[in-house]
Amino acid sequence: MDVIELKKEIIEYSKTIGIDKIGFASADPFVELKERLRQQQQLGYQSGFEEPDIEKRTNPSLLLCEAKSIISIALAYPSKMKNAPRSTKEARRGIFCRASWGRDYHDILRERLKKLEDFILAKVPNAKVKSMVDTGELADRAVAERAGIGWSGKNCSIITPEFGSYVYLGEMITTIPFPPDVPIENRCGTCTRCIEACPTGALVQGGQLNSQRCIAFLTQTKGFLADEFRDKIGNRLYGCDTCQTVCPENKGKDFHLHPEMEPDPEVVKPLLKPLLHITNREFKEKFGLISGSWRGKKPIQRNAILALAHYKDKTAIPDLVQLLKEDSRPVIRGTAAWALGKIGDDSVIPVLEQAQQNEKEEEVLREIEKGLQMLYAQRKK
Template identity: 55%
Template sequence: MYAELKQKILAASADLGIDKIGFTTAAPFTEMAASLQAQKAAGHTSGFEHQVLAERLYPDKIFEQPQSIIAIALAYPSKIQQQVPRNRKQRRGNFARASWGEDYHFILRDKMQQLVAFIKANTATEARFKPMVDTGELSDVAVAQRAGLGFIGRNGLLITEEFGSFVYLGEIITNIPFAPDTPVENQCGTCTRCVDYCPPQALLGDGRLNAQRCLSYQTQTKGAMAEEFRPLIRSVIYGCDICQLVCPFNRGKDEHRHTRMEPKIEEATPVLQSMLTLSNKEFKQRFGRLAGSWRGKKPLQRNAIIALANVKDRTAVPILLEVIENDPRPMIRATAVWAVAMLARHNEAQLKTFLREHQGKENDPEVQQALLAAITKLSTSVANDQS
């Protein structure tokens, strides 16, 4: 009975727009317990994870009498098909590929709702379901690996044979006892490219990472970004793709199967200077449909300021001075002060005068500290030129 239903689901999944589907048991994920506890003890977690450990390990803690878990994957693009405009006076930033197009949470939820509706229409069982995407209790990659969709690479991402790691994952717990598929074992072999190319050395090499050092995490924090990480994000204003781009399993992978995932140039690669003056309404209109908008405009504006310094866009100095003068948020003002100092040429007397005058107006200690550091940097440059 359930074997026949499983075959119907497999046959229908492509018509539903599901690129990969697999089944596993609802047995506990106890093999993860020691690793999760060690990561938390080491301070390697991001804080975005579900906080109740038992609910991450035991499906029966979050679903009454679970029998199976259905895992699905949707492939997303790795390249923008249109030509991105290039203009040195309008330098662009980048959203990571997982934030291109419409927020994947909505796309996956829609697909899982369609799948649940199909299953209900094809079984007489009193079936129950709990769909989850990313923010659910279970580990998406652990479920997908055990359900045979792919293996977990050294970078902690699920790597599929057909699409590499450019996939969104979701899972559905159910009380239907489907036969499980065969898990996929790690195939990284001796390759350590993701570990070697990670700029802040966040990857531990065994599928785990120090999330506090991950550049994707750094772009999503709400406070000031530590200066150590600022040059490492380059022109990225949300997320990080480096460990995916260097992975041999991703070579040549670029799927355009879902129109809702197609990136728009002005969303995926926005002009950096245009980011700095957005109102809340304008931000929601321009970026509200992206997964990368979930933390709001403040972190993205901070990242855009850092990116302007990284790409050495000196045409941004006037707008950065306006930010220092007028923006009500101390962290944004402090980041703009740092960027102005990074962009300043030697003997920038006018800039130093501006910063010194602003010292007398500024009340926030974070901004005052940034002003002092910037003035010191400019003064050191002048002294070096005169020596």
């Protein structure tokens, strides 16, 4: 088997199936990454969504016996939306981050990787392969960096010269010893725009993220959001793009190469008030195909309430009162109570005081008290 010729054939084939960039890396253990991950774990900076076993995240041979190399792929996604609806005073809208535009990228990348697997196994039937996307054990960015797809930016994203950081990543471990590609030189230099722009200070320093403070992570949590983050969420329903949009390497980067990645404006920039009363079935029908729906409707609804509070949208008061009185979920009742304190006036005080009498959940009672204190303070002014 001529692995150099096979590599060329794979690169050519990848272009025909909608892979925008491909790179090859050795399957040696990621020694430096292991130490960084241990440090992140000790500092409590991990999100909890990652593979917990650091050995599996850094040693490809534990995932595929006799692993020799890893193929890394990247697909570019759009950074600009065509015909984006405007958020108006009468009809406020939320936003899903760009990585949740179009069809769920996990499915798109798995389809590309499956085609690549089939092509390779047709050429080398006795080879073994194992593919993964995002939710797999390996760290996508570490693989992509080693394979020369891009460099690891200070914003903790892989930045490619061609597409900026607006790329989805996937990889395939294989028993074929492909010659590795050369990593790309880091071009971040002295720039610290992403660190300075992070709304919550989650970028501790260049290349180090405290996931527990990252808005992208916070929007996916299901409980009450800590007070310090509520005003920082803005109108974000899922994810955060700030550290990407301020990056000079992303200036002018907007690629529309894959029709299935094109956003439906009404899905990724939806009206906020209708979200408050959406049923599970309606939620699945409207949002089920995008990656931002994976945690279900509760985090999205909680974030919609916070967005309405951010806008101080008084037209939402009747909706929030209804949630406070009728919703069975403490997080939604409590967040609605807090939002009423943020948005409302004296007319809301009796509503919160009545809810205080009826409520049994301690966490919700604390939120009602916060709401009342905001309104009492406003009355004094």
